Amino acid sequence: MHAYRSHTCADLTKQNVGDTVRLSGWVHRIRDHGGVLFVDLRDHYGMTQLICDPDSAAFAAVDAVRSEWCIRIDGEVKARDASLVNPKLPTGEIEVFIRDIEVLGAAKELPLMVFGDQDYPEETRLKHRYLDLRREAMQRNMTLRSDVVASMRRRMWDQKFREYQTPIITASSPEGARDFLVPSRLHPGKFYALPQAPQLFKQLIMVSGFDKYFQIAPCFRDEDPRADRSPTDFYQLDLEMSFVEQQDVFDTIQPVIQGIFEEFGGGRKVDTTWEQISYADAALWYGTDKPDLRNPIKMQVVSDHFRGSGFAIFAKLLEQDGTEIRAIPAPGGGSRKFCDRMNAFAQREGLPGMGYIFWRAGDDGMEAAGPLAKNIGPERTEAIRQQLGLGEGDAAFFLGGKPASFERVAGKARTEIGNELALTDENRFAFAWIVDFPMYEADEETGKIDFSHNPFSMPQGGLEALQGDPLKVLGYQYDLACNGYELVSGAIRNHRLDVMIAAFEKAGYDEAEVHSRFGGLVQAFQYGAPPHGGCAAGIDRIVMLLADEANIREVIMFPMNQRAEDLMMNAPSAPSSDQLMELGLRVIPQDK
Incomplete structure (x- = not known):
């Protein structure tokens, strides 16, 4: 035996x-x-x-x-x-x-019990992760993660992709987050970087003549932690293809992602028709570029109904350039109690409140109620009701100003209303491609132009588009949203060197700096670069959704805590003086 x-x-x-x-x-x-x-x-x-x-x-x-x-x-x-x-x-x-x-x-007295489902502080769980991982839910989550990755690999191979590995030690590149720098012993004073993504290498793989690439890739970004984001590292399904347009990428990745959710979604409905929504429309309708389409509420602009109206706050606001009034429909929310509750929600989010109108039964049929209804009169309220498609027992909430000042709260309010009124279908995975992202954004304080997304994307319209206002330039960039999370991000790449240099110049990088920072890519593009594009899907976030977890640390084997610390392995830790001396480094104490 x-x-x-x-x-x-x-x-x-x-x-x-x-x-x-x-x-x-x-x-x-x-x-x-x-x-x-x-x-x-x-x-x-x-x-x-x-x-x-x-x-x-x-x-x-x-x-x-x-x-x-x-x-x-x-x-x-x-x-x-x-x-x-x-x-x-x-x-x-x-x-x-x-x-x-x-x-x-034998085991000592346990710092946390494996049997049962008791809640323990996250610090306790992460310090003794080897015990936490013995618990049934964690065993299930980690098994799910392994099975999802295996299924991804099979699905990619079935589409004639091959897996290639890219370097873990490389050079710094502008991917939108802080790098983790690695000091070089052999080249004192110089640093490598852990890759934020295999971006440049997968483009070079395309230039090298490999038609389809994928990788289950580790990525490293020094970011502030969130419930849906690791502060140090994460894994993604990374892929790239040559001779493709945007729709080709969509058609390639959809059966992979859709199949994963059908296979591991526990019987929940998986949308098979994936809408394509422009970034501008997503911001207008949902207040976010990662909308939760399980919630049917769609915001609308209702500015015209308030111009010159008796509601002076909105009427005067609309006299300023760039302002508008948006309505959030609330089917079934037509009670003063609910409206007051949502008004309090807006105040907790830092706004003075939200105006509202609700429709109820009156002596002569349906009537509009609430402070806004009294100020703007029955004709305007009726026009708003008809535009929003609302009826008796429904309500609408209103926010005004420059969209950038209220869009985030409007999106959160839409989510809150959908949840409060049980409009959101919890038993569904709803997908949408967000497309037509702006290539550039301006710093609110300095007005400086910088990339708003991936800097290596092809601008729509090519070189000609870069001759005008940079804030009007759109890129062939796209994200896949699912249930309020970004699952996939990608782009058709800028494979033309003249267009790439012009695009970087718009963001303040001159040609010499482009050559200095991305010399390998610049050189490669001089030797017959094919049109190419791809995307990357966040594995941790996908598994989090499939496992029905609210925190990404529940699906990562050994995650960091909220302060980017590994309590079990005591990382980060102070280097020894010998290590610092060998690397030619000195640590300057920080004032506490």
Whole structure:
């Protein structure tokens, strides 16, 4: 017999009754029923109930074990009494009578329990991640993650892609986040960077004549943490193709992503028609470039109904350039109590409030109510109702000013309304491509022009488009949104050197700097670069959605905490003086 096990803890069934078996695993739970000991033994695959009574020579040793001890047992498989069968377990029809036991690894008093679903502080969970990962939900999440990655690889190979690896130590590049720098021992005073993405290398792979590339790629960005973003590193399904247009990329990645969600979505509805929405329309309708389309609410501009109206705040606001009034329809929200609650929500978000109108039954039929309705009169309120397609029992909320000042809150309000009124379909994955991103943005304080997205994207209209106002230039850039999260980001690349240099010049990088920072790409583009494009899908975020988790750290094996610290491995840590000396570095103490 094998030294540790003849079966896993999920293998044994009624067919094994009478067999002598050997199992190894962790003590999940111990119960003493009048001198008879019941032990639930757990391994990665499942659970088996063990039994031991005083007639067993192993009784004293079994009585000494505690939760999370790692043990090996030999025993005889017995059928459970019909009244004691557990249909929830594959092994629920049997139990194993212990004849012999060996303690493979005793456990100290536990800082967190593996059995049960108790909540523990995140710091405790991450410091003792090896225990946290033993819990059923975490085992399920990590297995799901592994299966998703394996499925992605199969689907990419099925589309004739090949996987190639790109360097982990490279040069710094402007990907929109801070680099992790790595000092060079052989070149004192110079630094490598961990790649924010394989961007330049995958473009060079296309220039090298490889038609289709993909990689399960680690990416490193020194970012502030969020619930849906790791502060240090993440993995993405990275792909690139030659001789393609934007729609070709969409047609390639959709069956991969859609198939993953159909395979692992637990039966939830997966949209098969993926709308294409311009960045401008997404901002207008949803207040975000990653809309949750499970929520049917679509915001609209209603400025004309307030121009010269009796509601002086909006009327005067509209006299200023660049201002508008937007309405958020709220089907079923037509009560003063709900409207007041949403007004309080806006105030918590830092706004003075939200104007509102709601429609209710009146003496002569339906009537509009609320402060705005009284100020603008029945004709204007009726015109608003008809534009928004609302009726009795419905409401609408209004925000005004320059869109940049209220768009974010409007988007959050739309989400809040959809959730409060149960309009959002929780049992669905809804996808949309966001397209036509602006190439550039202006700093609010300095007015300086910089890239708003990927700097290596092809501007729509090419060189000619770059001759005019940079803030009107759109790029062949696209994101895939799902349920309020960005899952995929990509672009058709700027493969023409003259267009690339002109694009960087608009953002303040002269030709010499482009040559200096991206010399490899610049050189390559002088030797017959093909048109190419691709995208990258965030694996961590995809698994987070599939696992129905709100925090990305629930689907990462060993994540950092909110302060970008690894409490288990004590990272980041101070280097030794010898290390600093070898690298020619000195650490300047920071004032606390």
